[in-house]
Amino acid sequence: MPPKPKTDAERQQLRTLIIDAARELFVSRGVEAVTMREIAKRIGYSATSIYLYFADKEALLRAICDTDFLALATSLKNILQIAHPVERMHALGHGYAEFALAHPNHYRMMFMTERTPCDPAESSLQQNNAEQDAYYQLKTVVAEVHAAGYFRVDLQDVDLIAQTIWACMHGVCSLQINMAEDKWVQWSDISARLQLMQTVMMRGLLREDNLKDLI
Amino acid sequence: MPPKPKTDAERQQLRTLIIDAARELFVSRGVEAVTMREIAKRIGYSATSIYLYFADKEALLRAICDTDFLALATSLKNILQIAHPVERMHALGHGYAEFALAHPNHYRMMFMTERTPCDPAESSLQQNNAEQDAYYQLKTVVAEVHAAGYFRVDLQDVDLIAQTIWACMHGVCSLQINMAEDKWVQWSDISARLQLMQTVMMRGLLREDNLKDLI
DNA sequence: TCCTTTACTTAACGATGTTAAATTAACGTT
DNA sequence: AACGTTAATTTAACATCGTTAAGTAAAGGA
Numbered sequence: 430m431p432p433k434p435k436t437d438a439e440r441q442q443l444r445t446l447i448i449d450a451a452r453e454l455f456v457s458r459g460v461e462a463v464t465m466r467e468i469a470k471r472i473g474y475s476a477t478s479i480y481l482y483f484a485d486k487e488a489l490l491r492a493i494c495d496t497d498f499l500a501l502a503t504s505l506k507n508i509l510q511i512a513h514p515v516e517r518m519h520a521l522g523h524g525y526a527e528f529a530l531a532h533p534n535h536y537r538m539m540f541m542t543e544r545t546p547c548d549p550a551e552s553s554l555q556q557n558n559a560e561q562d563a564y565y566q567l568k569t570v571v572a573e574v575h576a577a578g579y580f581r582v583d584l585q586d587v588d589l590i591a592q593t594i595w596a597c598m599h600g601v602c603s604l605q606i607n608m609a610e611d612k613w614v615q616w617s618d619i620s621a622r623l624q625l626m627q628t629v630m631m632r633g634l635l636r637e638d639n640l641k642d643l644i
Numbered sequence: 645m646p647p648k649p650k651t652d653a654e655r656q657q658l659r660t661l662i663i664d665a666a667r668e669l670f671v672s673r674g675v676e677a678v679t680m681r682e683i684a685k686r687i688g689y690s691a692t693s694i695y696l697y698f699a700d701k702e703a704l705l706r707a708i709c710d711t712d713f714l715a716l717a718t719s720l721k722n723i724l725q726i727a728h729p730v731e732r733m734h735a736l737g738h739g740y741a742e743f744a745l746a747h748p749n750h751y752r753m754m755f756m757t758e759r760t761p762c763d764p765a766e767s768s769l770q771q772n773n774a775e776q777d778a779y780y781q782l783k784t785v786v787a788e789v790h791a792a793g794y795f796r797v798d799l800q801d802v803d804l805i806a807q808t809i810w811a812c813m814h815g816v817c818s819l820q821i822n823m824a825e826d827k828w829v830q831w832s833d834i835s836a837r838l839q840l841m842q843t844v845m846m847r848g849l850l851r852e853d854n855l856k857d858l859i
Numbered sequence: 860t861c862c863t864t865t866a867c868t869t870a871a872c873g874a875t876g877t878t879a880a881a882t883t884a885a886c887g888t889t
Numbered sequence: 890a891a892c893g894t895t896a897a898t899t900t901a902a903c904a905t906c907g908t909t910a911a912g913t914a915a916a917g918g919a
Contacts, residue, residue, distance in 0.1 A: 435897070451759065459758060461676070465876065475899050477877080486876070507666040541756060541818070543674060546825035556828065564829055581847075584840075592819075593840045600815025603756070604807075610761035614779055615802040625799075625808045631797075633844030637852065650866070680907060690868050692908080701907070 444492075446472050446483050452493045455536040460490060460542060490544065495553050497535050501528050502563040509559065509566060514573040515635065519627060521570055522598050525563070525585055526623050529602035567591050581636050590634065597630045659697050659707075661687050667708045671749040675705060675757060702737055705759065711767050712750050716743050718780040724774065724781060729788040730850065734842060736785055737813050740778070741838050744817035784805050795849050805849065812845045 435443075454463040465486060466476040483489040505517040505524045511517040529536040557565045570589045574580060584590055595619040605619050616622075665686040669678040680701060681691040698704040720739045726732040744751040764771040772780045786806045789795060798804055820834050831837075 461758075465872080466874090477900085478898060482919075512800075531863070537758070543752070543822065543823060546823075546827060548827045550827075552828075562828075586832065586836075588830060589836055589840055592832055592837055593816075595843060596819050596837065596841060597844075598813060598815070599819055600811035600813070601808075603818055604811050607756060607758065608761075612761060612763045613767075613777075614807070617801065619809055621801075621804055622807055622811065625804055626811060629808060629812075629848030630844060631848070633846070633848035638784060639834070642837035644710055670908090679905080692869085693867060695908070696866075 440482070445478055445480055447489070448492055448496060451489055452496070452535075455490070455493065455538060456532065459534065462537060474477055487544065490538065490542075491547075492553075493541050494544075494547075497532075497539055498554055498563065499561055500535075501525075501539075502559075502561050502566060504528050505563055505566055506560060507571070514570065514577050515579050515631075515639065518570045518574050518594070518633065521567060522594060522627055522630070523623075525598050529598075530619065532603065533606045536602065537606055540599065541607065564591070564595070567595060579635050580637050581634065584634060594630060594634075597626050601626050650707065655697075656747075662694055662697055662704070663711060664707055666704055667750075669755060670708065671747070674749065674769055675753060677829050699775055702759065705753065705757075706762075706766075709759075711761075711785060712747075712754055713778065714776055715750075716740075716754070716783060717736070717774075717776050719743050720778055720781055721775060729792050730794050730846075730854065733785045733789050734810070734846065736782060737809060737842055737845070738838075739814050744813075745820065745834065748821045750818065751828070755814065756822065779806070779810070794850050794854050796849065801847060809845060809849075812841055816841045843852055 447468065451463070451468045452469065454468060455480055464476075465479055468489075469476040469479055479489065485490065505521060505528070508517065508520045508524050511520055534551050554561045559569065564633065568587060568591045570586045571594065575584075575587055577592070601619075602621050605622070608614065609616060609619070662683065664682045666678070668826075669683060669686065680692075680694055684691040684694055694704065698707065720736060723732065723735045723739050725768060726735055769776045771777050774781055774784065774801070783802060783806045786809065787802045790799075790802055790805070797807065816837050817833075820837070823829065824834070
């Protein structure tokens, strides 16, 4: 039934209806395996209707990722209230991995799928907003640990440190998501791999005299 | 021109002709973007001929990955002759990253693309062969470093250590390959990220009294 | 000479992302 | 109150994809 006028709010509502249906399908069966027709059927519209709200499948994926980036930042928000900066940094890594492993297909969409690079100018999220930008959360915590003098003296580049921490956690999570079923490798428990990575990372980054108290 | 008899050698030759053509295309434009018809045209056959040599696109991809896994192991082979085990381990990480960043699309195919898990029984490569199995190379070196007593005393599980080292290097490389163009993050130089990761990793894994000599 | 087998090609199928052409209903104007 | 305009949606259609079925041509054996 195609009637006529649609307020901005109604348009937005249908937009998020599409996003939610698409995410659910993408997440349960992978982006490539899900068809536009299927997404549409799920919400009782025809496939072409989706193109009235998103330019193409890629744009839809982008919009979904945006809401997932927000979900990640939201799920990490509480951790930022931990008092001790080093503990905070440790917990942030743990929370990140928890999100990745609890939502592997979200994570795959966000960080492992080839897609046109994300431009902050076109995103619905605010960069450098502690409520919305998980990378900013990490960078902030790293800066605080640095300011409190916990890092080894030769570590001074906050961005570089943050990106290395990210790479540590991403390495464990993405290998787990993509290769855990691979029979070539006799995988250790994922929790043991995560814990060792955190230990190695902390030992590698922090001054020795802090370590015994903190880990 | 469809004549008749084809020796085993000739069949094998055409097989590798397909593999080479497919790899070149996959690597230059990504697996999903390349069509079977295009691969076939490249070698002057019709698309359906490929199916006489490979069950489907996935099987072709698998065969390509096999030869790339061999290429990785081969490119790391010389490193194993470095005398000092810790240096050897360090160089292996560096060589791994060098391979990943020199052949990003190979690397993506091998370790970042969703595919049915690799079963050693069906692979053309020999598991636990130092000439063919890069993971075995890593595990061996880790075992040697462990045997020589360089690891911190609480690190005793060789597989777990090897998988953590792999995750460290994979984290840097895969983030670089998938996210380097992303404008959300102000990326540091990849060489700086790699070097810091190696330093953090070594400091995190090795006993303190070895560090000053080795890094 | 003919018939089988082999290597390959052409035709065709169902499905996909996407676009162009209807269709349907509400609104503003007269 | 009738009507044309416009917006929301659908149906048809296109080009292309991976893949399968059906055909074709040539070499070898009888």
